Amino acid sequence: MILPLARLANSFVSEKYRGPVASYLELLILQPTPFCNINCDYCYLSNRSVRQTMSLETIRESVRMVLNAGLVGERLSVVWHAGEPLVLSVDYYQEAFAAIEEVVDGKCEISHSFQSNGILIDDDWCAFIRKHSARIGLSIDGPAFLHDLHRKTRTGKPTHAKVMRSVEKLKQHSIPFHAIAVITADALDHADAVFNFFQNLGIAEVGFNIEELEGVHDSSSMSAEVNTDRIRKFWQRLYNLHEASLPSFQIREFRKAAAAVLFSQARLSWQEIAMQNDQVLPFRIISVDYQGHVSTFSPELMGVHDTAYNDFKLGKVGEDDLYAIRESKPFRKMANAVMDGVRKCSRTCEYFSVCGGGGPSNKYFENGSFNSTVTMYCRNSIQLPMQVVLTGFENKLRIIDSADIE
């Protein structure tokens, strides 16, 4: 008698999401177009041949949505991404930026960022970027012999030379930029070449994305277990080179790990630790696709088909506000699964205090469920850099009992 009643009660209760939500928005990701002018073989975007663009009205409604939800404080950070943003004209962004300013109406500062493949940057773009103090990141995989293996045009031609021309343009205009490099198995034995390339590039920071399994990219050169030791050696070599040369640029993974070593606090509840992870806290990152569909958690989920989660389309700008989205069935289902996965991480993962629960999209694509724990991304991009940095601290501080982390 009691058991069926408990189950019935649970079926009502479990429909609700009772976990935390963001009190402020960290990033608003706008997809101006899903189209990309090149065809990298590890790209996760499924609709990168679609040439449609986000309308000005959708841009306005996106900004209205986050402002009306009270998620924006002193600054609204807009990132133009999920396709190649620079395939659209400077004029498009002139109008888009003006539309956002009109909606914001001086209530907060606006910062714009582009993540680009760097093929199309010219003097006009540089003038625009400077005028608006926009931030720009280029996707470069290192020297040409590595970059051109995977980052090719739609007709299969190399792109490195074109990107380097854009780098020169940015330098001529004194525009600071950062880089993001995808590390495939091909690059693992070339840590010196990769490091030297970025050291000479004149950048502020480079982030290394160890090739992942995401979206339509469903096989990775890093999948085989045999690569773990090679990846560890790659990170170790980068760390040694970085330490030895005291370069002017940062390596994102090491900086993050070092910051976590210095400032993280393990003696917190799992919920408090999880709230440091932008990807697991609903609405800390909000993504809007070119049609106005709203998503949250990992931006990589945008454009992924899964009827169980309504293709991760949680609502539509102009039709649904964030309160309605929060009550929607796909959101509740997704948020509960994400938070259950984070809780599992807190119980099982040695690295939870410095990570906060991993990447929901990695869990979904690799493990088939948000409610799961360790992924290749965790091992390669969080745990290994942390091992290298933590051991580095211990060696310098002569902490003797620096046992290996497993």
Next chain:
Amino acid sequence: MQFNARHLRRSLFWRITSLFLICGTLLGLKVEAKPTSVSKRIEAVQKALKGSPSSTNEPYLSRIQWGNWGNWANWNNWNNWANWNNWNNWGNWLNL
């Protein structure tokens, strides 16, 4: 009979009150995440850094304080260790 009923009521009252007090105390206490080998090592490093001369700390801190992008002033607030710089977050999840 009367005594027994009153006694029962009192007894029930105190049992329920005690239960509420215990549950409330337990809920009020923060359940900390379990220490792990990694968190213990980090605590040891933090402890060693605290006791070491500032010259030992500076190389680490200066590495983190690089400021070309501005907006990093919150670096010393541990709550922001993962997100003190907007563009970093943007780079953190990006997979291009």
